Amino acid sequence: MWIGIDDTDSLKGGCTTYVATEIIAEMPYDLIKFPRLVRLNPNIPWKTRGNGAIALCIGIGGGKRKKIGEIDGKPVYLYSYKKEEADLKEVKKIVMEVIEKNYMEEADPAFVISKKKLPYWIYKKAVKGIVEKEEVEKELKEAYYHYYKQGRGIIGASAAIAWKPKDKTYELLTYGEEKWIDKESVIKMDKTCKSTFNNYDYENDYIAILPKANSPVFYGIRGDDWKELIKAKKMLKASKEERWLIFETNQATDEHLQKKKIKDIKPYESVIVKGIVKKEPKDIPGGHVVFSIYDGNEIDCTAYEPTKQFRNIIRQLRQGDEVVVYGGVREKPFTINLEKIEIKKLADVYEKVENPICKKCGKHMKSIGKGKGYRCINCGIKAKEAEAKYVKVERKIKPGFYEVPVIAMRHLTKPLKRMGIIKN
Ligand SMILES: [Zn+2]
Numbered sequence: 001m002w003i004g005i006d007d008t009d010s011l012k013g014g015c016t017t018y019v020a021t022e023i024i025a026e027m028p029y030d031l032i033k034f035p036r037l038v039r040l041n042p043n044i045p046w047k048t049r050g051n052g053a054i055a056l057c058i059g060i061g062g063g064k065r066k067k068i069g070e071i072d073g074k075p076v077y078l079y080s081y082k083k084e085e086a087d088l089k090e091v092k093k094i095v096m097e098v099i100e101k102n103y104m105e106e107a108d109p110a111f112v113i114s115k116k117k118l119p120y121w122i123y124k125k126a127v128k129g130i131v132e133k134e135e136v137e138k139e140l141k142e143a144y145y146h147y148y149k150q151g152r153g154i155i156g157a158s159a160a161i162a163w164k165p166k167d168k169t170y171e172l173l174t175y176g177e178e179k180w181i182d183k184e185s186v187i188k189m190d191k192t193c194k195s196t197f198n199n200y201d202y203e204n205d206y207i208a209i210l211p212k213a214n215s216p217v218f219y220g221i222r223g224d225d226w227k228e229l230i231k232a233k234k235m236l237k238a239s240k241e242e243r244w245l246i247f248e249t250n251q252a253t254d255e256h257l258q259k260k261k262i263k264d265i266k267p268y269e270s271v272i273v274k275g276i277v278k279k280e281p282k283d284i285p286g287g288h289v290v291f292s293i294y295d296g297n298e299i300d301c302t303a304y305e306p307t308k309q310f311r312n313i314i315r316q317l318r319q320g321d322e323v324v325v326y327g328g329v330r331e332k333p334f335t336i337n338l339e340k341i342e343i344k345k346l347a348d349v350y351e352k353v354e355n356p357i358c359k360k361c362g363k364h365m366k367s368i369g370k371g372k373g374y375r376c377i378n379c380g381i382k383a384k385e386a387e388a389k390y391v392k393v394e395r396k397i398k399p400g401f402y403e404v405p406v407i408a409m410r411h412l413t414k415p416l417k418r419m420g421i422i423k424n
Contacts, residue, residue, distance in 0.1 A: 001057070001058055001059060001085055001086045001088070001091060001113065001114070001115055002055055002056070002057050002112075002113065002114045002115075002116075002117065002118075002161040003023065003055065003056045003057075003058065003091065003095055003111065003112070003113050004053060004054070004055045004111060004112040004113075004114070004118075004156075004157030004158055004159075004160045004161040005019060005020070005023075005053065005054050005055075005095070005099065005109070005110070005111045005112075005153075005157050005160075006053035006054075006109070006110055006111075006153040006154070006155070006156030006157040006160070007053075007103075007107050007108045007109050007110060007152065007153030007156060015211075015215045015216050015217050016052060016053065016054050017035075017037055017052070017054055017173055017217065017245075017247065018102070018175055018216045018217070019054070019098060019099060019102050019103075020035050020054045020056060020245070020247075021069075021071050021175065021243050021245055022098045022101075022102060023056065023094065023095060023098050024056070024069075024071060024076055024245070025071045025072065025074070026094050026097070026098055027058060027091070027094055028090070029058040029059055029060060029061075029086045029091070030058065030059065030060060030061030030065075030077065030079050031056065031057065031058060031061070031068070031076065031077065031078050031079065032057045032058060032059050032061055032078075032079055032081065032082045033057035033078070033248070034068065034078060034170070034226075034246065034247065034248035035054065035055070035056050035245060035246075035247050035248070036054060036055040036056070036160050036163065036165075036247060036248050036249065037052055037053075037054055037171060037173075037247035037248070037249040037251070038052065038053050038054070038055065038123070038127075038156075038159060038160040038163045038249065038250050039051060039052050039127070039249065039250055039251055039256075039411045039412050040052070040053060040126045040127050040155075040156055040159055041126060041127055041128065041129060041130065041256060041268065041270070042256060042270070042328055042410050042411065042412060043267075043268040043269065043270060043328040043329060043330070043337075044130065044268060045268070045331075046152075051156070052156075052411070053153075053156030053157055053159060053160040054160055054247070055157075055160035055161045055163070057082075058086050058091070059082035059083070059084060059085050059086050060082070060083045060084035060085075060086070061077070061078075061079025061080075061081070061082065061083065062079060062080070062081050062082070062083035063079055063080030063081050064079075064080045065077040065078060065079050065080070066078050068226070068245065068246045069243070069244050069245035069246060070243065070244055070245075071243045071245070072242060072243060076245060085115065088113065088115075088144065091113055092113060092144060092146075095111050095113065096111075096146065099111060099148075103148070107153075108147070108148070108149045108150050108151070108152055108153050109147065109148050109149075109153050110145065110146065110147035110148070110151050110152070110153030110154040110156075110157050111145065111146055111147075111153075111154075111157055112140060112143055112144070112145040112154055112157040112158050112161060113143060113144045113145070114140070114142070114143035114144070114161055115142070115143075116142060116143070117161065117162070118139055118140075118143070118158050118161045118162040119139055119162060120162055120163075120164055121162075122136055122139060122155075122158050122159050122162040123159045123160075123162040123163040123164070126155055126156065126158075126159035127159070127250070127255050127256050127412070128255075128256055128257075128258055128269065128270065129266075129268070129269060130268060131155045131159070133150075133151055133152055133154060133155060136154055136155050136158050137154070139158065140154070140158065145157070145158075163250060165248060165250070167250075167253040167255065168248055168249065168250060168253065169197075169222055169223065169224055169248075169249055169250075169251050169252045169253065169418075170222070170223055170224070170225070170226040170229055170246055170247065170248055170249065171220045171221065171222045171223075171229075171246070171247050171249050171251060172220065172221045172223075172226075172229040172230065172232070172233055172244060172245070172246045172247075173217055173219075173220045173244065173245055173246075173247060174217070174218040174219055174220070174233070174241035174243065174244040175216050175217060175218055175241060175242055175243040175244070176218045176239060176240070176241040176242040176243070177242070178239035178240070179210075179218050179239060180238060180239045181207065181209075181210070181218075181219060181236065181237070181238040181239070182236070182237035182238065183200075183207055184237075185235060185236045185237040185238070186199055186200050186207050186209060186236060187199075187200050188235060189221075189232050189235040189236055192232075192235060193223065193228050193229075193231060193232040193235070194228075195223045195224040195225040195228045196221055196222060196223035196224075196228065196229065196232050197222055197223060197224075197252065197415050197417050197418060198222050198252070198406050198409055198415060199221065199222075199232075199406075200406070201405050201406035201407045203308070203309050203405045203406075203407075204308060204309075204405055204406075204407045206406065206407045208406045208407065208409075209221055209222075218238075218239070218241050219236075219238070221233060222249075222251060222252065224418070226246050226248075229246060230246075250412065251411045251412060252411075252412070252413065252414050252415055252418055253412065253414055254326070254412065254413065254414040255412060256270040256328075256412045257270045257271060257272050257326060258270070258271060258272065259271070259272045259273075260272070260273055261273075261295060261296075261297070262275065262293070262294075262295050262296070262297040262298065262299045263296070263297045265299060265329055265336075266329065267329050267330065267331035267334065268328075268329060268331065269328070269329050270326075270327065270328045270329065270339075270412075271325075271326075271327065271328075271329060271336065272324060272325070272326050273293065273295070273299070273324065273325050273336065274295060274322075274323070274324045274344075275293030275294050275295040275299075275322075275323060275324075275325070276293060276294050276295070276320060276321065276322055276323075277291055277292070277293055277294075277317050277318060277319055277320060277321040277322075277323060277347075278291075278292045278293060278294040278298055278319060279291055279292035279298075279300075279319075280317065280318060280319055281314050281315050281316075281317050283315075286304075286305055287304075287305035287311075288302050288303065288304050288305055288311075289302065289303045289311045289314045289315055290302045290335065291314065291317055293323060293325060299334070299335070299336060300333065300334065300335040300336070301325050301327070301335060301336045301338055302330075302335045302336065302337055302338060303338045303404075304337060304338075304408075306407070306408045307338065307404040307405070307408045308404075308405050308407065308408060309405055310338070310402065310403070310404045310405060310408070313341070313397060313402045314338070314341070316395070316396060316397045317343075317397075318346075318347055318349045318395075319347065320347025320348075320349075321343060321345065321346055321347050322343070322344040322345040322347075323341055323342065323343050323344060324341070324342040324344060325338055325340075325341050326338070326339050326340035326341065326342075326413075327339045327340070328410075338404070339403070339404055339409075339410060339413045340401065340402070340403045340404070340413065340416075341401070341402050342400070342401045342402075343397065343398070343399045343400060343402070344399060345399060346395050346397070346398075346399060348392060349392070349393040349395065350390040350391065350392055350393065351390065351391055351393045352388050352389070352390050353389050353390065353391050354388060354389035355367065355374055355388050355389075356374050356383040356387040356388050356389075358376035358378065358379055358381055358383075359381065360376070360378075360379045360381055361376060361378050361379055363376060363377075363378060365377075365381075365383055368382075371385060372385075373385055373387075374387070374388065401416050401419070403415060403416050
């Protein structure tokens with residue numbers, strides 16, 4: 001039996017994953033699959049935080065069991081198969097009680113309970129675009145669902161159940177009141193546990209396993225191998241957590257992205273677009289850097305201030321460079337919020353070092369205007385633009401992939417480390 005939950009948190013705190021641990025603690029059933037933390041479209045304007053939903057698959061477990069967490073001193077096990085189905089009435093009652101006890105005032109919580117897996121399109125559309133509540137409700141005829149306010153949360157709750165983990169990662173989340181952590185131990189863990197990622201931002205001296213916002217989460221370690229996450233946790237010198245639990249997630253998979261031509265790009269999508277740099281990068285107020293790309297149509301791309309050092313790469317782009325950009329599409333201004341870029345080919349860039357010399361009097365000619373050529377002020381003789389002396393500029397960047405620093409990395413963005421592009 002699947003339980004999907006969304007939207008119990010708000011800007012002020014709370015966390016839907018914490019609600020999952022509460023349900024597990026209260027539930028007289030076993031986990032048949034890893035708890036899921038499923039991130040959905042990060043560009044939806046009414047979602048201001050991580051936009052994550054959770055799902056649990058429960059029943060009476062059989063076969064081998066593995067320990068994947070601990071809640072208030074009690075181990076949490078994952079079983080290899082389901083011996084018996086859970087009782088719907090009982091599950092419903094527990095889920096309802098836990099949500100009502102835990103959700104934040106500003107949240108719009110909802111849950112879905114389904115014996116069947118839900119169709120994959122719900123997930124696919126919810127991670128890449130915008131889903132309407134009504135279209136999801138049509139798929140829930142055989143399921144039980146409940147919401148407390150507008151009920152937009154049933155979209156995320158259903159999407160978390162509908163997700164098929166093709167590419168997936170894990171996150172070990174810990175919870176607790178006391179939140180002391182030793183930075184050096186985080187760095188050591190990062191260097192030792194090779195299948196983990198986004199632990200520490202070396203460029204910005206930032207511990208990335210700590211939550212950005214006020215949250216019951218103490219820290220979260222992300223990685224490709226769930227067993228190594230347990231080893232990573234043991235390496236940290238930190239306050240003793242009250243709970244820990246490993247979630248299977250779609251984080252760091254790039255599943256929000258879709259390849260698009262510029263003319264087909266719509267706001268709130270996340271896209272991969274190939275183009276040629278047209279407008280050269282320019283700093284705008286707020287510390288953002290904007291340029292445009294062209295593929296027959298043109299669109300702006302922005303490296304926002306929070307992307308820090310990444311902007312230094314972007315500033316070096318020149319007209320004619322061939323690039324592939326990755327990012328979310330903002331509506332106002334209509335621009336691609338860059339997460340990653342691949343520089344395919346650098347254009348040859350020439351810099352004028354000398355104006356043409358007049359053949360008659362030997363003096364340097366003066367420019368008539370940008371792109372209009374030159375004229376000798378003594379003799380009136382004209383020369384073309386190309387007659388000036390140019391030298392080829394040495395480009396300091398190299399073709400290849402560049403990503404935002406860990407501090408600015410979005411949950412769904414696949415780090416270059418996971419893409420096998422950088423190894424550390
Ligand atoms: Zn002259």
